Amino acid sequence: MKRKFSLWLVLGVSSLLFALPVLEGCGVVAVTGIAAALVVSDRRQAEVILLDRSTQLNSKSIANRTTKGHVEVTVYNGIVLLTGQVPSYANKLRVERVVSHVKNVNKLVSELTVGPDVGVMQRAKDSALTARIKADISQIxxxxxxxxxxxxxxxxxxxxxxxxxEEAKAVSSRVRVIPGVEKVVEVFQIVSQETADLLDGRYSNKTSKSDNMSL
Known part of the structure; x- marks a missing residue:
């Protein structure tokens, strides 16, 4: 069974990241906070995960200062996804421009729409749908x-x-038939099976090393 790299995240009242490397070369990063720790498997390197989080916070802050609309920012491996609603096309272009110049943004994918904010009720439905999708694809x-x-x-x-x-197809096909999903947009980074195996193996080796060391 493949074992993937573990990143311990401690989520607290103050959620801004404060990272502390615990063991050199073992691939484990402790992020201090107040609440309980979560283990996350990921094909990104530890430093990339933390960098994505920082980029997301910076981009979100800049976007909020640029528009009166509702903009959500998601960052994964340097790819920035913008979703939400802005009041005008000119404002859309302005948000895209300023976010594209944020440090460590490698690619910008804008799915912003021009129009009124969808509102709290729709966002609650979106959150519930996201939870349902995550639960469903966990069966894959x-x-x-x-x-x-x-x-x-x-x-x-x-x-x-x-x-x-193949992985992208498996996930997308499953998500498309979930009730409530109107459309699926893939923002995947496609890699070969060989590359995926190398990434999985790298994290597996790092995890194994950390398991064999006493803290």
């Missing part, structure tokens, strides 16, 4: 659901992650 053996980031905006589902074509 390959890829692991932890490798897929799910974003829902106004019943449109965006899928992110580093996956093979």
């Amino acid at each position: 053996k390959n890829p692991s659901s932890s490798l897929v980031r799910v974003v829902t905006e106004n019943s449109v589902v965006y899928l992110m992650g580093i996956v093979t074509r």
Whole structure:
């Protein structure tokens, strides 16, 4: 059985990241906070995960200062996904421009729409749909659901992650038939099976090393 790299995240009242490397070369990063720890499997390197989080916070802050609309920012492996609603086309272009210049943004995918905010009720429905999708794809053996980031905006589902074509097809096909999903947009980074195996093996080796060391 493949074992993937573990990243311990401690989520607290103050959710801004403060990372502390615990063991050199073991691939485990402790992020301090107040609440309980979660283990996340991921094909990204530890530093990339933390960098994505920082980029997401910076991009979100800049986007909010640029528009009176509702903009959500999701970052995965340097790819920035913008979703939400803005009041005008000019405002849409302005948000896209300023976010594209944020440090460590490698690619910008804008799915912003021009129009009124969908509102709290629709966002609540989107959150519930995201939870349902995550629960559903957790039943898929390959890829692991932890490798897929799910974003829902106004019943449109965006899928992110580093996956093979076969993995992307398996997830997308399953999500498309879930009640409430109006459209599926793939924002995957497609890699070969060989590359996926190398990434999985790298994290497996790092995890094995950490398991064999006493803290």
